[in-house]
Amino acid sequence: MTQVQDRTGAAGSAPGPRGGLRRFWRTLVDGPLIHSYYALAGSVVLLTGIGIMMVLSASAVESISAQESAYSYFTKQATYAGLGIVLMFGLSFVPTSWYRRGATGLLVLGVLLLLLVFTGLGQEINGNRNWIVVGGQSFQPSEAAKLAVSLWLAMMLARQGDAVREWRQALWPSALGIGIPALLVVLGDDVGTALVFALIYAAALFFAGAPLRLFAVAAAGAVALGAVAVAAAPHRVDRITGWLFGECGATDACYQPTRGSTPWPRAAGGGWAWASRGSSTTTCPRRTTTTSSPSSARSWGCWARC
Template sequence: MALRLVSDNSRKKGRRVSGDYFDYTLLFVVIFLIIFGLVMIYSTSAYQSAAANEGDSTGFLKKQLLATIIGIPVMMITIFVDYHWWEKFSFIGIGISFVLVFLVLTPMGLEINNARRWIKVGPLSLQPAEVVKIAIILWCSVLITHFMELHKKENIGRWKSMAYILSVPFVFAVLLWQVTSNLSSAIIVGGIAALMLYVADPDYKKYFFITIIVAVIAALIIAYAVKVTGDDGGASFRLKRISVWLDPESDASDKGFQTLQALYAIGSGGIFGKGLGGSLQKLGTLPEAQNDMIFSIICEELGLFGALAIILLFILLIWRCFIIANNARDLFGAMLVVGVMAHFAIQVVLNIAVVTNSVPNTGISLPFISYGGSSELFLMAEIGLVLNVSRQIGLQNNEDNTERVERVERRRRT
């Protein structure tokens, strides 16, 4: 970690002087994932794009590249604009998110694959769920910070305090589930808020019991889904997904088709894969190969070796976020990074779990790799916030070192 002392004149004049520290490891990991994602999007979508766009195999790639290009200045802004400045927009972000969620019900709403989750303005489309995620991270960071400044640290673990902090994320989780039929994003929003509160609360015991309760409820839902689908077949869409998750071959031509094709792709890749571009499942067999199921194509083309390499890169990304949060200048910065870290961790784990049929299919993208302009743009903004917090780690240490030097000088003079 590179540090430099802040001059006495700078401290006396009250100027903000940033340290030399910058987490280049995190930046390089993100750059690699973005570039790798563009390569894999072209690999997985070239055939379908050429068939749909009169021979143009770069249709999906162009759209993702445009979102990435737009995301670069956005990320630069969040890197170099002091993260404390965004604190004042926490309430505004919640209000904008609320409006955007309901805009999907208006003529601006865009329906894709029987799901109305996007809004369209001219040639651009936006998924409100991505705005909600970053708004919830900012909101919870502000709320937890203010709460812990006004009250004792132990009070944040009281049930009343937890309910107060989780109320807004819970409302948005329900809205995303019911209004946009986006259960996966609802789970992510709830998970982000819960993990941020878990990190802020020094009493971890209660979360163990909460986890047990959630596990019991999940087991009851699974048992109910199996019973309902087995009795009369009149279960809802999501209950059928749970039943198919347990036995995808029972509905191999419909609900279990995508899962089975993804597993075939993973199994056929072997240790080192068929080579980049060598996938057969992407040739119209595996639905949404460039979106939710792109990890299965990575396994098929690059094998177990390539899949583990990508997983290790995500682990490195999450670890760097952990280091930055642990050394953040203040609680607000730490909670911002924890929120982003929780977002990436939940989304990566759920995506890989869905592709490998470890959990029911919920339609979750793989960060920076799956196709999706809205996701790419806001993920880059979130990484910019993390790098912004990392830039000010040195500032706190600089001030501490300067004060230490001043104390030594005073002792020498006395």
């Protein structure tokens, strides 16, 4: 029996606007893009919105103390976030061939920006030299380098194809592309950011299909190198001991990260319930640079961290 289809090719679909909306919804929910484009874009927008709210909660009192509007820091961050989201959606329409051709150039640019940290433009904060200041505006080159490294790794590992399943091919030349930026970050005494580079590399190798035994060996090596890096710097030892044993005074370098990782119930004022924005009982010396997880618990209760 012959089955009649409408122009869209959907058998038995309702004509008119309602039928079009149904088809769009099915494509959105059941189509393959839900597992990549829409899921990723939605997650970015949601996390950005939550982060901006945490910035408002953490910076309001500090802004008022500086004789500024309670929303001054929030407005600046929200503006940058909005521009970033618009740029993100705009870049999603750029052909992937452009990214393949420009990935190596972006990686080189990222390395050059990391080198600027060691010039007169560099700024050191709490033992970490990972900022550059130009015209009164500060910038963290490692953030741009993370994006460049992610793009370059995707291009390189995709080009290698199934050869990635052999561990030598998986590590060369990708290890060189990730190793140089990570080394520059370590030389700036920012081991935490170097660990982020390592996680980016591990994720890229995993999704490219690298052998799993490679991850076991790499994890053991990363733990050993991390222990050496921590032991080589007194301020890192102070941070670790302060985190493990709680022995950290208000004037010590470990006070900021220790307060920033306050246990959930204590950060939320002793409970799991809503505490309202700005009504927390726990704070940090540099409130706008702490992690969003304790900030959300301090303001909205521990349930907000789940």
